[in-house]
Amino acid sequence: MGHTATIQTNVSVSGMTCGHCVSAVSEEIESLAGVESVEIDLNDGGISTVTITSTQELSPSEIGEAVAEAGYLVVANEA
Numbered sequence: 001m002g003h004t005a006t007i008q009t010n011v012s013v014s015g016m017t018c019g020h021c022v023s024a025v026s027e028e029i030e031s032l033a034g035v036e037s038v039e040i041d042l043n044d045g046g047i048s049t050v051t052i053t054s055t056q057e058l059s060p061s062e063i064g065e066a067v068a069e070a071g072y073l074v075v076a077n078e079a
Contacts, residue, residue: 006036009052011060012076013067016040016048024070025050032058032066047075 016025026038034056041049050067052058064074 004055006053006055007057009054009058009063010078011050011052011063011067011074012047012078013040013050013072014047014075015072016042017046018042021070021072025067025072028066028070029063032062034058 013025016022022040022042026040029035029038029050029052032054034054035052035058036055037053039051039053041051043049052063060074060077063077067074
């Protein structure tokens with residue numbers, strides 16, 4: 001069995017307030033190639049942290065497009 005390196009990417013997303021929002025964003029991001037998991041930390045301030053674990057690097061634009069497809073907006077990409 002080989003070891004596959006994973007990459008963790010954090011982005012901040014505005015507008016998510018509930019479990020339905022989390023499900024919609026998670027579903028869209030998980031449809032991207034190489035994504036293994038998505039964790040979302042809802043924040044009462046309106047900006048939530050999304051942590052994506054993937055086997056390949058994801059571009060900010062493809063993450064942004066996936067989040068937009070769910071109806072939300074990436075407001076910051078973190079290294």
